Amino acid sequence: xxxxxxxxxxxxxxxxxxxxxxxxxxxxxxxxxxxxxxxxxxxxxxxxxxxxxxxxxxxxxxxxxxxxxxxxxxxxxxxxxx
Amino acid sequence: xxxxxxxxxxxxxxxxxxxxxxxxxxxxxxxxxxxxxxxxxxxxxxxxxxxxxxxxxxxxxxxxxxxxxxxxxxxxxxxxxxxxxxxxxxxxxxxxxxxxxxxxxxxxxxxxxxxxxxxxxxxxxxxxxxxxxxxxxxxxxxxxxxxxxxxxxxxxxxxxxxxxx
Numbered sequence: 001x002x003x004x005x006x007x008x009x010x011x012x013x014x015x016x017x018x019x020x021x022x023x024x025x026x027x028x029x030x031x032x033x034x035x036x037x038x039x040x041x042x043x044x045x046x047x048x049x050x051x052x053x054x055x056x057x058x059x060x061x062x063x064x065x066x067x068x069x070x071x072x073x074x075x076x077x078x079x080x081x082x
Numbered sequence: 083x084x085x086x087x088x089x090x091x092x093x094x095x096x097x098x099x100x101x102x103x104x105x106x107x108x109x110x111x112x113x114x115x116x117x118x119x120x121x122x123x124x125x126x127x128x129x130x131x132x133x134x135x136x137x138x139x140x141x142x143x144x145x146x147x148x149x150x151x152x153x154x155x156x157x158x159x160x161x162x163x164x165x166x167x168x169x170x171x172x173x174x175x176x177x178x179x180x181x182x183x184x185x186x187x188x189x190x191x192x193x194x195x196x197x198x199x200x201x202x203x204x205x206x207x208x209x210x211x212x213x214x215x216x217x218x219x220x221x222x223x224x225x226x227x228x229x230x231x232x233x234x235x236x237x238x239x240x241x242x243x244x245x246x247x
Contacts, residue, residue: 039121046117046164053160057151060160067164072171 006056013052013062020069021076036071045071113161120165123172134169 035041045067053060068074104111123131133139147162 039125042121042168043118046121046161046168047114049164050113050117050157050161054157057156057160060156064160064163064167068167068171071168 006059009052009055009059010062013059013066016066017062017069020066021074032070033073036073042071109155109158113158116158116161116165120161120168123165123168126169126172128173131169131173134166135173140166140170 049060049063049067052063069076119126134143143162143166147159147166150156150162151159
Protein backbone atom coordinates (compact mmCIF):
# COMPACT_ATOMS: atom_id res chain seq x y z
CA UNK A 1 0.00 0.00 0.00
CA UNK A 2 1.32 3.38 -0.93
CA UNK A 3 1.28 5.90 1.91
CA UNK A 4 1.69 9.46 0.83
CA UNK A 5 2.61 12.42 3.00
CA UNK A 6 -0.99 13.46 3.50
CA UNK A 7 -2.02 10.05 4.83
CA UNK A 8 0.96 9.87 7.17
CA UNK A 9 0.32 13.35 8.54
CA UNK A 10 -3.35 12.54 9.05
CA UNK A 11 -2.50 9.36 10.95
CA UNK A 12 0.02 11.19 13.11
CA UNK A 13 -2.40 13.98 13.95
CA UNK A 14 -5.25 11.60 14.77
CA UNK A 15 -2.88 9.68 17.05
CA UNK A 16 -1.90 12.95 18.74
CA UNK A 17 -5.54 13.87 19.26
CA UNK A 18 -6.17 10.51 20.93
CA UNK A 19 -3.00 10.68 23.03
CA UNK A 20 -3.74 14.20 24.23
CA UNK A 21 -7.26 13.15 25.09
CA UNK A 22 -5.93 10.71 27.64
CA UNK A 23 -4.94 11.52 31.17
CA UNK A 24 -1.86 13.68 31.03
CA UNK A 25 0.34 11.89 33.54
CA UNK A 26 0.13 8.41 32.07
CA UNK A 27 0.60 8.49 28.29
CA UNK A 28 3.18 11.21 27.76
CA UNK A 29 4.39 12.31 31.15
CA UNK A 30 4.33 15.58 32.99
CA UNK A 31 7.21 17.16 31.08
CA UNK A 32 5.20 17.73 27.95
CA UNK A 33 2.30 18.76 30.10
CA UNK A 34 4.44 21.42 31.76
CA UNK A 35 5.81 22.53 28.40
CA UNK A 36 2.29 23.50 27.38
CA UNK A 37 2.59 26.45 29.77
CA UNK A 38 5.62 27.89 28.04
CA UNK A 39 4.84 30.68 25.55
CA UNK A 40 7.54 29.54 23.16
CA UNK A 41 6.10 26.04 23.07
CA UNK A 42 2.67 27.49 22.44
CA UNK A 43 4.02 29.71 19.68
CA UNK A 44 5.72 26.77 18.00
CA UNK A 45 2.52 24.77 18.27
CA UNK A 46 0.53 27.63 16.77
CA UNK A 47 2.94 28.03 13.88
CA UNK A 48 2.71 24.28 13.28
CA UNK A 49 -1.05 24.64 13.04
CA UNK A 50 -0.69 27.53 10.62
CA UNK A 51 1.85 25.71 8.50
CA UNK A 52 -0.28 22.60 8.26
CA UNK A 53 -3.29 24.76 7.41
CA UNK A 54 -1.31 26.25 4.54
CA UNK A 55 -0.59 22.71 3.35
CA UNK A 56 -4.14 21.43 3.80
CA UNK A 57 -6.97 23.02 5.84
CA UNK A 58 -8.18 19.63 7.06
CA UNK A 59 -4.76 18.92 8.50
CA UNK A 60 -4.97 22.35 10.11
CA UNK A 61 -8.23 21.38 11.75
CA UNK A 62 -6.71 18.21 13.18
CA UNK A 63 -3.63 20.08 14.35
CA UNK A 64 -5.75 22.78 15.97
CA UNK A 65 -7.74 20.15 17.88
CA UNK A 66 -4.58 18.35 18.97
CA UNK A 67 -2.88 21.56 20.10
CA UNK A 68 -5.92 22.75 21.98
CA UNK A 69 -6.30 19.38 23.71
CA UNK A 70 -2.65 19.59 24.69
CA UNK A 71 -2.66 23.16 25.99
CA UNK A 72 -6.10 23.29 27.57
CA UNK A 73 -5.67 19.75 28.94
CA UNK A 74 -8.93 18.45 27.60
CA UNK A 75 -9.10 14.81 28.65
CA UNK A 76 -12.07 13.46 26.76
CA UNK A 77 -11.05 9.82 27.07
CA UNK A 78 -9.61 9.86 30.58
CA UNK A 79 -12.91 8.93 32.17
CA UNK A 80 -13.08 5.65 30.29
CA UNK A 81 -11.04 2.56 31.02
CA UNK A 82 -8.78 1.74 28.11
CA UNK B 83 28.63 36.13 -31.57
CA UNK B 84 26.62 37.75 -28.88
CA UNK B 85 27.61 37.76 -25.25
CA UNK B 86 24.72 36.83 -22.94
CA UNK B 87 23.80 39.47 -20.45
CA UNK B 88 23.71 39.01 -16.71
CA UNK B 89 21.14 36.62 -15.38
CA UNK B 90 18.24 38.51 -13.81
CA UNK B 91 17.74 37.94 -10.11
CA UNK B 92 14.97 35.51 -9.27
CA UNK B 93 12.88 36.53 -6.31
CA UNK B 94 15.26 39.27 -5.29
CA UNK B 95 14.73 42.97 -4.73
CA UNK B 96 13.03 43.75 -8.00
CA UNK B 97 12.06 47.30 -8.90
CA UNK B 98 8.39 46.39 -8.52
CA UNK B 99 8.80 46.05 -4.75
CA UNK B 100 10.01 48.87 -2.50
CA UNK B 101 13.27 48.28 -0.74
CA UNK B 102 11.83 48.82 2.72
CA UNK B 103 9.55 45.82 2.36
CA UNK B 104 10.39 42.92 4.67
CA UNK B 105 11.81 39.84 3.00
CA UNK B 106 8.61 37.90 3.58
CA UNK B 107 4.97 38.45 2.88
CA UNK B 108 3.12 40.88 5.10
CA UNK B 109 0.22 38.51 5.55
CA UNK B 110 2.54 35.87 6.95
CA UNK B 111 4.02 38.42 9.32
CA UNK B 112 0.52 39.29 10.47
CA UNK B 113 -0.27 35.61 10.86
CA UNK B 114 2.81 35.15 13.02
CA UNK B 115 1.81 38.15 15.12
CA UNK B 116 -1.64 36.68 15.68
CA UNK B 117 -0.13 33.36 16.73
CA UNK B 118 2.24 35.20 19.05
CA UNK B 119 -0.68 37.02 20.64
CA UNK B 120 -2.39 33.69 21.18
CA UNK B 121 0.74 32.12 22.64
CA UNK B 122 1.10 34.92 25.17
CA UNK B 123 -2.59 35.21 25.94
CA UNK B 124 -2.08 34.55 29.65
CA UNK B 125 0.17 37.63 29.89
CA UNK B 126 -2.35 39.99 28.38
CA UNK B 127 -4.58 42.22 30.46
CA UNK B 128 -7.66 40.49 31.68
CA UNK B 129 -9.92 43.00 29.91
CA UNK B 130 -8.62 41.85 26.53
CA UNK B 131 -9.02 38.21 27.46
CA UNK B 132 -12.53 38.79 28.72
CA UNK B 133 -13.41 40.59 25.49
CA UNK B 134 -12.35 37.66 23.35
CA UNK B 135 -14.06 35.20 25.71
CA UNK B 136 -17.30 37.17 25.67
CA UNK B 137 -19.99 36.06 23.20
CA UNK B 138 -19.63 39.22 21.11
CA UNK B 139 -15.85 39.04 20.85
CA UNK B 140 -15.95 35.30 20.24
CA UNK B 141 -18.48 35.76 17.45
CA UNK B 142 -16.69 38.55 15.65
CA UNK B 143 -13.32 36.83 15.89
CA UNK B 144 -14.84 33.68 14.44
CA UNK B 145 -16.42 35.75 11.66
CA UNK B 146 -13.05 37.35 10.96
CA UNK B 147 -11.52 33.87 10.70
CA UNK B 148 -14.30 32.85 8.33
CA UNK B 149 -13.69 35.91 6.15
CA UNK B 150 -9.99 35.17 5.99
CA UNK B 151 -10.78 31.64 4.94
CA UNK B 152 -13.16 32.94 2.30
CA UNK B 153 -10.50 35.26 0.96
CA UNK B 154 -8.31 32.26 0.30
CA UNK B 155 -5.70 32.60 3.03
CA UNK B 156 -6.46 29.73 5.39
CA UNK B 157 -3.38 30.14 7.66
CA UNK B 158 -4.63 33.49 8.95
CA UNK B 159 -8.02 31.94 9.68
CA UNK B 160 -6.39 29.17 11.72
CA UNK B 161 -4.17 31.70 13.46
CA UNK B 162 -7.27 33.62 14.52
CA UNK B 163 -8.92 30.43 15.76
CA UNK B 164 -5.76 29.51 17.65
CA UNK B 165 -5.64 32.94 19.27
CA UNK B 166 -9.34 32.74 20.10
CA UNK B 167 -9.00 29.39 21.83
CA UNK B 168 -5.92 30.52 23.72
CA UNK B 169 -7.70 33.66 24.89
CA UNK B 170 -10.69 31.64 26.01
CA UNK B 171 -8.48 29.10 27.76
CA UNK B 172 -6.50 31.83 29.53
CA UNK B 173 -9.68 33.62 30.59
CA UNK B 174 -10.74 30.52 32.49
CA UNK B 175 -7.77 30.79 34.82
CA UNK B 176 -8.32 33.25 37.62
CA UNK B 177 -5.30 35.41 38.09
CA UNK B 178 -5.65 38.54 40.12
CA UNK B 179 -4.06 41.55 38.56
CA UNK B 180 -1.16 42.80 40.61
CA UNK B 181 -1.36 40.13 43.31
CA UNK B 182 -0.19 37.12 41.37
CA UNK B 183 2.57 37.52 38.86
CA UNK B 184 1.30 37.30 35.32
CA UNK B 185 3.92 34.72 34.48
CA UNK B 186 2.44 32.29 36.98
CA UNK B 187 -0.59 30.59 35.62
CA UNK B 188 -2.10 28.51 38.33
CA UNK B 189 -3.42 25.23 37.06
CA UNK B 190 -5.16 24.36 33.85
CA UNK B 191 -8.70 24.51 32.72
CA UNK B 192 -10.45 21.77 34.61
CA UNK B 193 -12.44 19.71 32.12
CA UNK B 194 -14.40 17.86 34.78
CA UNK B 195 -16.49 20.92 35.67
CA UNK B 196 -15.65 20.64 39.34
CA UNK B 197 -16.54 23.96 40.95
CA UNK B 198 -14.11 25.77 43.17
CA UNK B 199 -15.13 25.35 46.79
CA UNK B 200 -13.66 28.68 47.80
CA UNK B 201 -13.85 31.57 45.39
CA UNK B 202 -10.71 33.50 44.78
CA UNK B 203 -10.85 36.78 46.66
CA UNK B 204 -8.58 39.46 45.19
CA UNK B 205 -8.79 41.56 48.34
CA UNK B 206 -5.51 40.90 50.19
CA UNK B 207 -7.09 41.74 53.54
CA UNK B 208 -9.57 38.93 53.20
CA UNK B 209 -7.13 36.21 52.29
CA UNK B 210 -5.25 33.73 54.40
CA UNK B 211 -1.77 34.71 55.53
CA UNK B 212 -0.16 31.83 53.67
CA UNK B 213 -1.95 32.82 50.49
CA UNK B 214 -0.80 36.41 50.83
CA UNK B 215 2.82 35.41 51.40
CA UNK B 216 3.04 32.75 48.73
CA UNK B 217 0.75 34.50 46.28
CA UNK B 218 -1.55 31.53 46.02
CA UNK B 219 -5.16 31.39 45.05
CA UNK B 220 -7.32 29.45 47.44
CA UNK B 221 -9.15 27.48 44.81
CA UNK B 222 -10.28 24.03 45.73
CA UNK B 223 -9.78 24.42 49.46
CA UNK B 224 -12.44 22.78 51.57
CA UNK B 225 -12.21 23.87 55.16
CA UNK B 226 -15.17 22.20 56.79
CA UNK B 227 -17.09 18.92 56.93
CA UNK B 228 -14.04 16.71 57.28
CA UNK B 229 -15.30 13.13 57.39
CA UNK B 230 -13.45 10.23 59.00
CA UNK B 231 -14.44 6.60 58.91
CA UNK B 232 -13.32 3.68 61.08
CA UNK B 233 -11.35 0.87 59.50
CA UNK B 234 -13.53 -2.17 59.07
CA UNK B 235 -12.63 -5.67 57.98
CA UNK B 236 -8.97 -4.90 57.41
CA UNK B 237 -7.51 -6.71 60.42
CA UNK B 238 -8.21 -9.31 63.02
CA UNK B 239 -9.44 -6.53 65.25
CA UNK B 240 -12.19 -5.59 62.85
CA UNK B 241 -15.54 -5.23 64.51
CA UNK B 242 -13.99 -4.28 67.81
CA UNK B 243 -13.04 -0.95 69.15
CA UNK B 244 -9.43 -1.94 69.72
CA UNK B 245 -7.91 -0.58 66.53
CA UNK B 246 -10.22 2.30 65.89
CA UNK B 247 -9.26 4.61 68.68
